[in-house]
Amino acid sequence: xxxxxxxxxxxxxxxxxxxxxxxxxxxxxxxxxxxxxxxxxxxxxxxxxxxxxxxxxxxxxxxxxxxxxxxxxxxxxxxxxxxxxxxxxxxxxxxxxxxxxxxxxxxxxxxxxxxxxxxxxxxxxxxxxxxxxxxxxxxxxxxxxxxxxxxxxxxxxxxxxxxxxxxxxxxxxxxxxxxxxxxxxxxxxxx
Numbered sequence: 001x002x003x004x005x006x007x008x009x010x011x012x013x014x015x016x017x018x019x020x021x022x023x024x025x026x027x028x029x030x031x032x033x034x035x036x037x038x039x040x041x042x043x044x045x046x047x048x049x050x051x052x053x054x055x056x057x058x059x060x061x062x063x064x065x066x067x068x069x070x071x072x073x074x075x076x077x078x079x080x081x082x083x084x085x086x087x088x089x090x091x092x093x094x095x096x097x098x099x100x101x102x103x104x105x106x107x108x109x110x111x112x113x114x115x116x117x118x119x120x121x122x123x124x125x126x127x128x129x130x131x132x133x134x135x136x137x138x139x140x141x142x143x144x145x146x147x148x149x150x151x152x153x154x155x156x157x158x159x160x161x162x163x164x165x166x167x168x169x170x171x172x173x174x175x176x177x178x179x180x181x182x183x184x185x186x187x188x189x190x191x
Contacts (some may be wrong), residue, residue, distance in 0.1 A: 032112060033099035039155065044091045049098075051086050051105060060086050063108045070102060074095045085113060087096035099127060143168045 007047065031087030054060050057080075064078045067090060074091035075168045081087055098112070105111055147155065167174045 006118060031113075032102055034098050039094070040091070043094050045094050045096075046089065046091050047098075048087060048089050049086070049101075050116040051110045053110040054086050055109075059108065059110070063105065063110055066090075066104055066108050067101070070082035072100065073104075073115055084118070140170075140173050141177070142166055169191075 034045075034049065036048065038046045040046055042166065049164070051063065054063070060078050060080070063086075064076060067073050073096070074093075076088060076090035079087045090101070102112060103132050106179040113163055144159060147158070
């Protein structure tokens with residue numbers, strides 16, 4: 001049996017630890033965020049998203065019931081789509097994010113359908129930013145920020161106008177943020 005020198009064993013151990021630390025430091029984390037959030041009166045947002053993995057109307061209703069039983073979720077509706085998928089409209093507390101809702105979905109054996117607009121999967125490297133972060137809530141350099149003055153009708157109107165200007169002036173940036181490719185945009189325009 002071959003004997004290894006202690007200093008070689010120490011080097012090997014240090015190398016293994018170094019590789020493990022390096023791989024841990026650049027491991028990816030995933031989180032979800034709603035692609036389109038509409039603030040409404042009070043302390044709520046309305047969100048729309050699609051779910052996948054639904055075995056039929058019975059399971060869809062179980063998902064809906066589970067969502068409605070959560071005290072951070074208000075009224076919600078499940079809308080069957082033509083392609084046998086389901087779209088959900090939910091009024092949620094402003095402190096609730098897409099990851100919170102995902103835990104409820106996973107408890108029912110379903111998940112977000114990230115291939116459709118509604119929810120974005122955000123993958124980031126722990127030690128690298130995957131893009132610039134904006135402290136004012138913007139999702140990109142020129143995107144509008146929703147500012148609440150307490151007058152929901154006025155606030156929504158101002159935000160909607162700013163969003164339309166953003167789409168008009170920076171269509172590529174908008175398409176990148178919402179994952180709209182040239183191919184999917186052409187398919188939508190053909191319909």
